[in-house]
Amino acid sequence: MPQNVIIIGSGPAGLTAAIYTARANLAPVVFEGFQMGGMPGGQLMTTGLVENYPGFKDGIDGQQLMAEMKEQAARFGAEMIMEDVVEVDLGRRPFVVRSMSGRTKEAEALIIATGAVARRLPLDTEKSLWGKGISACAVCDGALPIFRNKPLAVVGGGDSAVEEAVHLTQFGSRVYMIHRRDELRASKIMQKRAMEHPKIEILWNKVVEEFLGDAVLQKLKLKDTQSGEISELEVSGAFEAIGHVPNTAFLKGQLATTENGYLITQADSTVTSVEGVFAAGDVQDAKFRQAVTAAGTGCMAAIEAERWLAEQS
Numbered sequence: 001m002p003q004n005v006i007i008i009g010s011g012p013a014g015l016t017a018a019i020y021t022a023r024a025n026l027a028p029v030v031f032e033g034f035q036m037g038g039m040p041g042g043q044l045m046t047t048g049l050v051e052n053y054p055g056f057k058d059g060i061d062g063q064q065l066m067a068e069m070k071e072q073a074a075r076f077g078a079e080m081i082m083e084d085v086v087e088v089d090l091g092r093r094p095f096v097v098r099s100m101s102g103r104t105k106e107a108e109a110l111i112i113a114t115g116a117v118a119r120r121l122p123l124d125t126e127k128s129l130w131g132k133g134i135s136a137c138a139v140c141d142g143a144l145p146i147f148r149n150k151p152l153a154v155v156g157g158g159d160s161a162v163e164e165a166v167h168l169t170q171f172g173s174r175v176y177m178i179h180r181r182d183e184l185r186a187s188k189i190m191q192k193r194a195m196e197h198p199k200i201e202i203l204w205n206k207v208v209e210e211f212l213g214d215a216v217l218q219k220l221k222l223k224d225t226q227s228g229e230i231s232e233l234e235v236s237g238a239f240e241a242i243g244h245v246p247n248t249a250f251l252k253g254q255l256a257t258t259e260n261g262y263l264i265t266q267a268d269s270t271v272t273s274v275e276g277v278f279a280a281g282d283v284q285d286a287k288f289r290q291a292v293t294a295a296g297t298g299c300m301a302a303i304e305a306e307r308w309l310a311e312q313s
């Protein structure tokens with residue numbers, strides 16, 4: 001017998017979809033993932049205190065939040081399988097889902113909630129100081145006390161980089177944008193915002209060679225892409241805004257995506273280009289990328305899957 005619904009991914013989107021579909025008696029199966037596109041529990045497993053998820057006035061540890069969500073879904077009967085999905089067949093019904101151990105399951109409806117992975121600079125010093133002044137999310141971490149009234153840097157030159165820089169001006173004493181070219185990739189209006197902001201300074205033609213600091217980030221070693229000149233910049237925070245990669249490789253092009261690989265969903269909906277397949281969370285959201293928005297679209301996907309299944313029968 002095929003499952004009613006299979007959910008792929010166990011971040012806030014997947015687990016919220018699991019809670020809702022389990023409470024609707026759909027007996028969902030969740031492929032939690034393993035290592036292909038993050039880890040079971042998703043991106044929040046890699047962070048400390050989450051201060052902006054509603055309901056926790058003093059914040060909550062990222063791992064604890066995800067453990068609570070998983071228990072909540074399991075309490076209503078969601079079945080968890082800690083494996084990556086390596087392949088799906090959306091060309092037939094029921095859909096076929098194959099995981100890394102070779103397990104095959106069929107489902108009437110699918111919810112894809114596989115998230116996205118932030119691109120990171122491939123530097124050893126970045127790895128060692130990650131979370132100690134280096135982040136990939138200004139909205140998530142910018143308000144932390146370690147960044148208050150300190151010089152900060154954003155690496156990147158697109159719209160997201162400008163958004164992050166503008167957001168950080170509320171907290172930092174000065175915000176440097178480190179960009180490897182001599183013009184920003186951001187839209188004209190965003191470029192104007194960055195260039196005219198009194199707290200933002202753009203350092204053109206610069207790349208980060210190394211992140212320097214003992215226990216926490218203290219400086220960036222920069223290289224000029226034109227002259228090769230090396231310089232140092234004192235900062236207490238560096239935010240990488242060099243893009244995200246949505247985890248869609250296992251779909252092998254069976255769903256419509258944007259040019260950056262995000263799954264396309266209909267407006268105000270989680271409906272994808274294949275009927276019966278829904279997408280929630282960061283895998284379809286290049287704009288907000290927050291736990292609460294992922295959970296919100298996970299809820300939407302569950303309700304839409306439930307209604308779609310009801311229509312089919």
Ligand SMILES: Cc1cc2nc3c(=O)[nH]c(=O)nc-3n(C[C@H](O)[C@H](O)[C@H](O)COP(=O)(O)OP(=O)(O)OC[C@H]3O[C@@H](n4cnc5c(N)ncnc54)[C@H](O)[C@@H]3O)c2cc1C
Binds near residue numbers: 012290
């Ligand atoms: C360091 C850090 C700190 C953050 N802090 C905050 C914060 O303070 N507040 C906030 O709101 N947001 C924060 N975010 C953003 C937030 O974590 C994401 O917006 C949110 O986790 C997205 O949820 P999601 O469920 O869409 O995807 P994810 O959390 O990315 O989860 C994706 C899931 O899919 C699974 N998966 C991927 N590929 C496969 C596959 N092939 N088969 C099976 N499973 C698969 C993964 O294992 C994972 O379980 C932070 C992000 C990072 C990286």
